[in-house]
Amino acid sequence: MKPDPKKSSNAARPNGPGAGKGSSPNVSAKSPANEAEPTAGLAHTPIWLIILFAALFYWGQLYLDNHAGGFDPQVYEPYESAKLVKALNTGADDLAAKGEPLYGMVCAACHQPNGSGGALAPPLAGSEWVTAADPSRLIRIPLHGLSGPIQVKGQDYTFPSGMTAMGEVLSDDSLAAILSYIRQSWGNSAPQVTPAQVAKVRQDTANRPMNGTATWTADELLKVPLAQ
Numbered sequence: 001m002k003p004d005p006k007k008s009s010n011a012a013r014p015n016g017p018g019a020g021k022g023s024s025p026n027v028s029a030k031s032p033a034n035e036a037e038p039t040a041g042l043a044h045t046p047i048w049l050i051i052l053f054a055a056l057f058y059w060g061q062l063y064l065d066n067h068a069g070g071f072d073p074q075v076y077e078p079y080e081s082a083k084l085v086k087a088l089n090t091g092a093d094d095l096a097a098k099g100e101p102l103y104g105m106v107c108a109a110c111h112q113p114n115g116s117g118g119a120l121a122p123p124l125a126g127s128e129w130v131t132a133a134d135p136s137r138l139i140r141i142p143l144h145g146l147s148g149p150i151q152v153k154g155q156d157y158t159f160p161s162g163m164t165a166m167g168e169v170l171s172d173d174s175l176a177a178i179l180s181y182i183r184q185s186w187g188n189s190a191p192q193v194t195p196a197q198v199a200k201v202r203q204d205t206a207n208r209p210m211n212g213t214a215t216w217t218a219d220e221l222l223k224v225p226l227a228q
């Protein structure tokens, strides 16, 4: 918009031909009426603001890249991607973690908290009875009990007290958890034992009492066929 020529004509020429005359001799060049009216034009966006927005946008992209998990609804902090979640998810349930406290209550008194065995029982750490790929023999030991002698890691053991039968007091779930724990602790690394595997062995040995009158011997166990 241009300044109105009529309005400013007087004030713009205070010293012009009309100066000193008229009713407003004191109008000076500094009068507000003398200034150009504000105009609406295209102001330049400050460069720092553009740079700031660019930096924010860039940071936002990086943030989403690192934290949004590829926008997968199944991925949450602190996991970065579906791939990582999958890699860390070892199974439906961490049976071994559940088994640790149970082992402490039921087995550690004889086999020791670190599985080393001792005065009352042979070692579980490194035992081939514990880590056999097929757990069919292993599951039978706590179900019905065991009477020595038994060879573990090349050494013969006989404990007159033997090992108690626990099949009546331990559920399939608890036993699966305990056995998974001893198979995955102290340097042992064997697949976990599932409750279904325990249930299957219970079924296969249904006519064997679990009251301690029918404990296994090592020779008998060695005749139980292994799948793998």
Ligand code: HEC
Residues within 6 Å of the ligand: 103, 106, 107, 108, 109, 110, 111, 120, 121, 122, 123, 124, 127, 128, 129, 130, 138, 141, 142, 146, 147, 148, 149, 150, 152, 157, 158, 159, 160, 161, 162, 163, 164, 166, 178, 179, 182
């Ligand atoms: C009362 C002591 C005692 C308790 C409790 C006990 N065990 Fe044993 N365990 C033994 C003895 C003793 C033997 C060896 C058999 C023998 O000499 O009569 C043995 C042998 C074993 C063996 C085979 C040999 C080896 O070292 O690998 C396994 C496996 C085993 N026990 C697992 C367990 C698990 C699992 C529990 C808990 C659910 C458990 N035991 C609780 C005393 C015990």
